[in-house]
Amino acid sequence: MLAWAVAGWALFALPGLFLSGTWWPWLLPDLVPPLAFLAVPLVLLALCAAVGDRVRRRWQTGALVVLLLAGAGRAGVHWGALVPGGGPGPAPAGALRVFSWNTLYWDTTDDPAAFHRFLRARDADVYLLQEYLAWEEGTHTEIDRLAALRAAFPGYRVVVRGELVTLSRFPVVATPPVGPGQATDDRSVPWRERFERNKVLRTDVDVAGRVVSFYNVHVPVQLDIERSPLSRGFYRVVRDTDAVRKAHYAALLADARANPHPLLVSGDFNTTPAMGDLDGLRGAFADAATASSSALPVSWGPGPLPLWRLDWTFTGGGLRVHRYALTDPGDLSDHRGQELLVSPAPAAGGG
Known part of the structure; x- marks a missing residue:
């Protein structure tokens, strides 16, 4: 045996x-x-x-x-966390607080006040939020919560594309479209098309005179749990979704590689450490979890013990990570939030 x-x-x-x-x-x-x-x-x-x-x-x-x-x-083991004294160096003054989180259908299944309290408690300079939508009658549905969001976060710039929402305390200088969603900027395009094609939201912000790019990402999940594995439709969804996932990954990687600014790529990738889908990003950029104190940074799973890491953050262009931690949101979501403290490397010439 x-x-x-x-x-x-x-x-x-x-x-x-x-x-x-x-x-x-x-x-x-x-x-x-x-x-x-x-x-x-x-x-x-x-x-x-x-x-x-x-x-x-x-x-x-x-x-x-x-x-x-x-x-x-x-x-998915972070071996560096097992080495004493192997953590990142101290953060400089003015380091940026970033919070990235799959909200699980926004506040539509929660108490909206508790939802906003949880977000405000993170006190982040930049929020990268996924699943700005509802699940109704077996399908994803558009919602309108922007007025409440702006009231909860006065002074923040709010950028929305499809199901992705980015909040920034800093001025937003550009929101270049990335990938299959490039043709859906026009608000006359039906929401479902914008939702299905926009899985990367790039937001360039001005941080003390320096542009930093934040990529808010939600790669589609690879299967439809509502379908039976005994049906042909189940495998057709897996095949078709794989092509969509590859298109988003390729566009994201191409855009990030060509980006001259310090950058952070974060969100729900629906991809585990064992999957080759992430090889391109892992080869080109730094995994922020190397700054974690946890030997097993897992972010998703049913029940109190997550077993999968589906949420990731990568940095490049000299953006340094001084802290990376996964935050339990309680009953608000089945995904843990990613909390980071980051700073751009000093500009060439000592600026």
């Missing part, structure tokens, strides 16, 4: 190294909690001690060590 378990895990774990992010059906195996890539080999290694046959025990142990090493980078 142990031999079959080792072989079965190898047949599951190893193909993902090559198929994740490239072959759409692998979006489904990718749903496994990333920590399994460490936990399963470790459990099987412990069971190997009971194998009486020395030769069999040796090859099973060797195979599991290989699987453990192959999965270590996919498990």
